[in-house]
Amino acid sequence: MGDIFSNLGLGFGVVFNLVQWTPAFLGGASIPIPVNILLCLIGALVGTLVGVLPGIGTIATVAMLLPITFGLPPVGALIMLAGIYYGAQYGGSTTSILVNIPGEAGSVVTALDGFQMAKQGRAGPALAIAAIGSFFAGCVATVLIAVLGAPLTKLALAFGPAEYFSLMVLGLIFAVVLAKGSVLKAIAMIVLGLLLSMVGSDIETGASRMAFNIPELADGLGFATVAMGLFGFAEIIRNLDTGGESDRELVQQKVSGLMPTAKDLKDSTPAILRGTVLGSILGILPGGGAVIASFAAYTLEKKVSKTPQKFGRGAIQGVAAPESANNAAAQTSFIPLLTLGIPPNAVMALMVGAMTIHGIVPGPQVMQKQPELVWGMIASMWVGNLMLLIINLPLVGIWVRLLRVPYRLMFPSIVIFCSIGIYSVNNAPVDVILAGAFGLVGYWLIKHDFEPAPLLLGMVLGPLMEENLRRALLISRGDWSVFLTRPLSAVLMAIAAALLVLAVLPTLRKKRDEVFVESEN
Amino acid sequence: MNDMPSHAPVESIMPKWVRGPQDFIGGLALMGIALFALWASSDLQGMRGFSFGAGTAPRMFGFLLLGLGAAVTLVGILTEGAHLARYHWRGPLFVSLAILSFALTIRPMGMIFAAMTSFLISACGTAETRWIETLIVGACLTAFCALLFPYALGLPLQLLPTFMIR
Numbered sequence: 071m072g073d074i075f076s077n078l079g080l081g082f083g084v085v086f087n088l089v090q091w092t093p094a095f096l097g098g099a100s101i102p103i104p105v106n107i108l109l110c111l112i113g114a115l116v117g118t119l120v121g122v123l124p125g126i127g128t129i130a131t132v133a134m135l136l137p138i139t140f141g142l143p144p145v146g147a148l149i150m151l152a153g154i155y156y157g158a159q160y161g162g163s164t165t166s167i168l169v170n171i172p173g174e175a176g177s178v179v180t181a182l183d184g185f186q187m188a189k190q191g192r193a194g195p196a197l198a199i200a201a202i203g204s205f206f207a208g209c210v211a212t213v214l215i216a217v218l219g220a221p222l223t224k225l226a227l228a229f230g231p232a233e234y235f236s237l238m239v240l241g242l243i244f245a246v247v248l249a250k251g252s253v254l255k256a257i258a259m260i261v262l263g264l265l266l267s268m269v270g271s272d273i274e275t276g277a278s279r280m281a282f283n284i285p286e287l288a289d290g291l292g293f294a295t296v297a298m299g300l301f302g303f304a305e306i307i308r309n310l311d312t313g314g315e316s317d318r319e320l321v322q323q324k325v326s327g328l329m330p331t332a333k334d335l336k337d338s339t340p341a342i343l344r345g346t347v348l349g350s351i352l353g354i355l356p357g358g359g360a361v362i363a364s365f366a367a368y369t370l371e372k373k374v375s376k377t378p379q380k381f382g383r384g385a386i387q388g389v390a391a392p393e394s395a396n397n398a399a400a401q402t403s404f405i406p407l408l409t410l411g412i413p414p415n416a417v418m419a420l421m422v423g424a425m426t427i428h429g430i431v432p433g434p435q436v437m438q439k440q441p442e443l444v445w446g447m448i449a450s451m452w453v454g455n456l457m458l459l460i461i462n463l464p465l466v467g468i469w470v471r472l473l474r475v476p477y478r479l480m481f482p483s484i485v486i487f488c489s490i491g492i493y494s495v496n497n498a499p500v501d502v503i504l505a506g507a508f509g510l511v512g513y514w515l516i517k518h519d520f521e522p523a524p525l526l527l528g529m530v531l532g533p534l535m536e537e538n539l540r541r542a543l544l545i546s547r548g549d550w551s552v553f554l555t556r557p558l559s560a561v562l563m564a565i566a567a568a569l570l571v572l573a574v575l576p577t578l579r580k581k582r583d584e585v586f587v588e589s590e591n
Numbered sequence: 592m593n594d595m596p597s598h599a600p601v602e603s604i605m606p607k608w609v610r611g612p613q614d615f616i617g618g619l620a621l622m623g624i625a626l627f628a629l630w631a632s633s634d635l636q637g638m639r640g641f642s643f644g645a646g647t648a649p650r651m652f653g654f655l656l657l658g659l660g661a662a663v664t665l666v667g668i669l670t671e672g673a674h675l676a677r678y679h680w681r682g683p684l685f686v687s688l689a690i691l692s693f694a695l696t697i698r699p700m701g702m703i704f705a706a707m708t709s710f711l712i713s714a715c716g717t718a719e720t721r722w723i724e725t726l727i728v729g730a731c732l733t734a735f736c737a738l739l740f741p742y743a744l745g746l747p748l749q750l751l752p753t754f755m756i757r
Contacts, residue, residue, distance in 0.1 A: 258659040268649040277645035280631040310682030482713040489693040499694040506690035517676040518617035536648040548641020
């Protein structure tokens, strides 16, 4: 118990760290500035700003804003990224409620009741409940991370290469099972990602693989490049298809009366609690995390409600539960990343990308060698949630105005912003062209109903998987049964196999599709 | 992004025995990518005893993708599925051109020129563009980026064309 408090204490110490600023014009007097809190604040604000733009999801937002953190020290950069992440998520909920365009899959269900509430002139309470629910879920999840962090790290240190490989296989299978759509196609996307990660030079032999003597490919495909292509550019191109303006029915009433009534609070409290619990559990599991959590929370709420007919017509529980769940899940999905070094979803994969750029290899070692980094980030999550609550609610008016920016002006701006961002990663024009190419690939993937998120996950895990597979087989002297004879590895593999079998069984398939069905009607 | 499988009645050029053209073509394309990767990594060394060569993992994933692609194709043949979605040319074309123009001009011409040109090119991507408005917004955005990236974020970006700096 003492450990948890000292760790959290360390974290908050990092977040509230004051830097003395001695500007020349004050004549030697210095002002203490809470730099990390400011970074968190800016991150949350900018994240919301971009996340609120319709049609830009969380992954795209984080990918787009990645370059603005490059100039910062690692701790500050990660804190800012965490802020961006929550901001983006909250921005997504805002668009769901106000314009019925969920920016990301995680807030699809929020749109069902949130938009109805907005139409009834109750956009204020809907937004407030979303923020309050998210904040509560965030508090619980922060404590959960602190509690689970240390023991999981110890477990991770006991892992050998074989266990790591099995764990990654399990993680990928989870990602497939919990995601929406065809299992087969999702696996195909993961393998495509693994294959793409092979481009560049081989870590052990240094041989150049599939790089075709293009110098820019010698180090492999840049992670930020692919992410920005698949999520940034591809989304733009796809949105142009539907002709931007067509189906944007913005709630025209003024958003007034922000505060929820006592009855609203009473109605939504149990929903927030249930959503938080469900979200925290689903978030730890590698895979869809936030997405499945919000769908599952909505379904559960509808099942336990005494008045299920109200759902879809502006029930406040229908906003409270999924919003709490997706925030809890968004936060607990940091657990596998920080303790095991394995990103459970595409956003976390981006976080790995950002850490790598700063020279940090996520995993149990980071937790031990750079505790201030890990705990600072965890504490900043809580602060980030608080920021969202106290800053974003008063700013709702600004977000609403942003929603009125026509797409014809927005998309060229995004193109420019992404291009500059990608270029600034390596100062390489080729990267920009590659991202454009991946944009077209992403457009094609969307047209063929392939999900790009598993591809990104595969791409990040590729090098790790290869390395651990190699090592495991080297240690076992080429004996493939090592994955089944080492007990821990065998358990992980067994779970993975069982999951895969369950996922393709027709009865369970139906249950799984049922959870997602809400979005379609 | 899952709501896209278009049910638009695209003129089917597929033979009758293909019941899900979307998966059929998708699977074939994956197989194509896998074969290409297998060809591209064919010059790499394979297993040496029980240790992996540089080419082992790429080939492993290549064959795996080949199999999965075949499975997706098979699904496309055997089960009723979505038709091919309708492609639009205008958006993809101009956005790609804008990206290309940015990549080619950023080095010689600097950021201000590159950003402004590619803003205008990408604006051609939709018929809804109104030019005066676009010019103003483009100029403002370029100015904003010119302040944000090099100054506020401290990234080494060259703003002006090379010939003007010398």
